[in-house]
Amino acid sequence: FPSHDNQVNGNVNLFQNNTQLSLFGNSNNVSASLFSRDGGGGSGGGGGRGFAINLGGGGSGGNLGGSDGISTTNSIGANFRHDFEKSKGSSFYGSYTLSDRLTEGIRNVTQQNLATNNKFIDNRNTIFSNTSKTHRANLNLEYNIDSFNYIKINPQFSFSDNTNRNGVDFNQFNDKGIQSQIGNSGDATFSSSPDLNLNVLYNHKFQKRGRNLSVNVNYSSARNENDRNSFNYTEFFLPFRRTLITDQLRAQENKSYSVNTRAIYTEPIAKDRCLDLSYNFRNNYVLNDGTTFDMGTGMPIVTGK
Secondary structure, three states, rough: OOOOEEEEEEEEEEEOHHHHEEEEEEEEEOOOOOOOEEEOOOOOOOOOOOOOEEOOOOOOOOOOOOOEEEEEEEEEEEEEEOOOOOOOEEEEEEEEEEEOOOOOOEEEEEEEEEEOOOOEEEEEEEEEEEEEEEEEEEEEEEEEEOOOEEEEEEEEEEEEEEEEEEEEEEEEEEEOOEEEEEEEEEEEEEEEEEEEEEEEEEEEOOOOOOEEEEEEEEEEEEEEEEEEEEEEEEEEEEOOOOEEEEEEEEEEEEEEEEHHHEEEEEEOOOOOOEEEEEEEEEEEEEEEEEEEEEOOOOEEEEEOO
16 A cells, blocks of 8 residues: 555646647545536527646545545547637537546455354454556537537547455454354446436527527437456354355446437527427437356356346
8 A cells, every 4th residue: 555645736738729628637545525617608599718726635427535445547638629610600619538546455354243142353464456457538519500500519438347256354342252153255346437418419500580590309228337356255154064156247238318309490480489399309228237157167057037
């Protein structure tokens, strides 16, 4: 485990004509938060120019607070923006971040059960480690094709990869100081979660004032794959000697996607009145599939869909 507390932050900003680029990074082993970003550009015409980045500790989304273990975190990212000269209000901007976190710890617990009919002392020594890596990307293209047509395309992507491991050695003594059981257990979980969201907005203004057509299409997909291997070995000495061993693998997969299309046509019917006609279409798909295997025989225990 790290023997010294270290935290390093840095960022570089580059500006050239209509292009802005910011690079930032953070590295620490004090369980501090990563960074917060407040990036430029709103919808519907490019927003204001420029963006700000605040690096360092504090804020939400990273501090472990009272959690066990020591975390070492490394993160890098970029934030960019380009305004098109030939199309006023048009721009391309976005951000990308990569964070990597390792949390390690040792936990020693001794418990005494004072129940009248079952007094015992339980000792448990645990070693655990959790690793996670996350990619996030957010892009925006806002383009005024001409004075009547506008389009915005906004893809967002994230991918996380997590591994959690813990191992436990335990023993138990009865109220007379006689060892009643010993054993060890282990648990390892591996998961990955890619997510994609794409939003496209098209707006057309007709020559007649107030007449307008807007079409919005959204596609999103998510997938989570989770494998959990659980092992337990327990040797009992009382009331007679026996051994219990379990070794199981739980494989879980969840998938979902959705497509949503919405169109709105606006027709002015008076100076202060207009008529809206809208159409909406949505399609959703969800799949949950899980199987538990006995690692000793390789046979499935429970299968569910």
